[in-house]
Amino acid sequence: MDKAENYASYQGMEGAPQVAAMPLERDTLRRFVQAVMDHDPVYYDEEAAAASKFGALTAPPLYPVHAFRLPADVPDPLEAVARDANADGTAGIMGVTFGLPPIESPYRRLLNGGNEIEFYRSLRVGEKAVAHPRYASVVLKEGKSGAMLLVTVETRFTTESGEPLLLNRQTLIWR
Amino acid sequence: MTRCFEELAAGDVLATLDKGIITPAHIMRWSAAVENWHRIHYDQPFAREHDKLPDILINGSWKQHVLVQLMKDGLGPDGWLWKIQFRYKRMDVAWDALKGRAEVIEKREADGLGFVACRIALVTQRDELSTAGFAVGVLPLRGGRAVPYPFVPKPDYPVFTAPAD
Numbered sequence: 436m437d438k439a440e441n442y443a444s445y446q447g448m449e450g451a452p453q454v455a456a457m458p459l460e461r462d463t464l465r466r467f468v469q470a471v472m473d474h475d476p477v478y479y480d481e482e483a484a485a486a487s488k489f490g491a492l493t494a495p496p497l498y499p500v501h502a503f504r505l506p507a508d509v510p511d512p513l514e515a516v517a518r519d520a521n522a523d524g525t526a527g528i529m530g531v532t533f534g535l536p537p538i539e540s541p542y543r544r545l546l547n548g549g550n551e552i553e554f555y556r557s558l559r560v561g562e563k564a565v566a567h568p569r570y571a572s573v574v575l576k577e578g579k580s581g582a583m584l585l586v587t588v589e590t591r592f593t594t595e596s597g598e599p600l601l602l603n604r605q606t607l608i609w610r
Numbered sequence: 611m612t613r614c615f616e617e618l619a620a621g622d623v624l625a626t627l628d629k630g631i632i633t634p635a636h637i638m639r640w641s642a643a644v645e646n647w648h649r650i651h652y653d654q655p656f657a658r659e660h661d662k663l664p665d666i667l668i669n670g671s672w673k674q675h676v677l678v679q680l681m682k683d684g685l686g687p688d689g690w691l692w693k694i695q696f697r698y699k700r701m702d703v704a705w706d707a708l709k710g711r712a713e714v715i716e717k718r719e720a721d722g723l724g725f726v727a728c729r730i731a732l733v734t735q736r737d738e739l740s741t742a743g744f745a746v747g748v749l750p751l752r753g754g755r756a757v758p759y760p761f762v763p764k765p766d767y768p769v770f771t772a773p774a775d
Contacts, residue, residue, distance in 0.1 A: 470636075470643035471675045472629060475682075487687060488759040496691060497678045501644045501671070513647060521660065524647035547670060549697035554690070556760035598760065 437541060437582055442573040445586075449569040450535040454595065456506040458563045464494055471495065492560040497552065499592040499600050502564035503533070531605050533568035533590055540609060542584055548606030555599040564600065567591040571604060584609040613686040615724025615749040618714050624728050624747075625684025627710040629676060631735075632668050634704045640672045665703035673698070673708070673741050677730055680710040685726075685747040690761045695772060696730065696743030707735040712745065718768040723757060724749040727770040744772035 457463075461479075468478045476483035477493050484492045505512065515522040558564055571589035575582060586607045592600040618624065634652070641651045649656040650667050657663040674696065681691045702708065709732065716727040726747045732740040746768075748757045 466643045470640040471672065471679060473675070473679045488756075495675060495678065496682065497675055504645050516647075516649070523656075523660075524649045524653075547698055549695065550674065551693070551695040553693050553763070555762065599762075 437575060439575045442538065442540070442575060442584065445538050445570045445573045447569065447571070448535065449567070450533060453503060453534050453566040453568070455502040455563045455565070456504055459494055459498070459502065459558055459560050461492065461560055464492070464498075464560060467498065467501070468495065489557060489559065493557040494559075496554045496557055496601065499558050499564040499566075500590075500603060502558065503566060531590075531607070532588055533566040535568050535570060535588065538570075538573065538584070538586060538609075540584055542582075542609035544610045546608040546610065548585065548608045550606075551604040553602045555601060558594070558600055563595050565593050565595055567593065581610065611686050612688045613684075613749055614688075614752045614754075615717065615719070615726065616752045618717060618726055618749075620714050620716060622714045624712040624714055624726070625680050625710070626712075627676065627680045627683065629708045629710070631705060631707045632702070634666060637666060637668055637672075637704060640669055644669075644671060646671070663701065663703070665705075668702040668704070668706060668708070670698055673702070673732055676708065676710055676732060677741065677743060677745075680712050680730060681728065681745045681747055684712050684728075685749060688750050688757060690748045690757045690759065692725075692746050692748050692761060692763065694730070694743060694745040696741050697775065698741050699739045699775065700734075702734060702740050706740075708732050708740060709735075715773060716770055718770075719751065720766065720768055721764060722751065722755050724751050725768045725770075729773055739775075742775040744770075746770055 477487045512526040515526045516524050568590045572587040574585045589604045591602050638652050650661050654666050657666045712728040712730045715729050718725050728745045730743045730745050
């Protein structure tokens, strides 16, 4: 039977800061806001952005969570899809744990238990986001349908100079 | 549209946002924009046969940004979205249409600023609850100081209790 002490060592564990491979570029931002269908001029109109509180072209508030792309010099994650019909295409993707060591457990089914986010400032064009992840909480629970592991990953996002951008607490449910 | 704290009351609709029908092309565009190659978002046979899903899924990450946009646009350029929380209530698939709604449920003043707590939701064209949540925005008081940017919260800023979904 699984025990809470199996997970004690993960509680409060911090990961090394992860720096986005590339600074935010205008074209990346253009494609991103077109995909969100958010036409706020502070994302693409330099004059409007300069006159706004942002002072320069800026990304949507939650963009830093998506700023961590694969660098060009790593293996192609889609090679696995060509080799294995069961590969889901996520190999090598940083996911929501931003480099934290995976939690060893017998649970294989992952559900998103929700997010709580605080915003402080938006990422500007030319800036790189930095993710500072930690396991804020790892709790083993016994439910009606069996045991589950509730994991809250708390990730602070900053600029490279340390200015806070946002704080994201994401709860993952492993069953 | 600029907005001040006094214009809003509990029960008011802060904002609505209609994203219309989300086709496979919309889902593919988002997956490409964020470089998410999970096959459940673009490979229909994989989604149906491997993951036993009804169709390719609209990305949860896209829905997050829609809720953030809903609040950001509702608060206007003088406001700031401070906090947001949400939980996914169902899996939405290609050809679902999604609409967002933010309703003011409570407001308080502190430090010369107005804090507005809202119930937020995304619903489908069949009025099914897709995503439910809660958000806190900050607005200037009428004739008061601007909401600081960057926004640095103080320990004595109001704490609101999120409503049940």
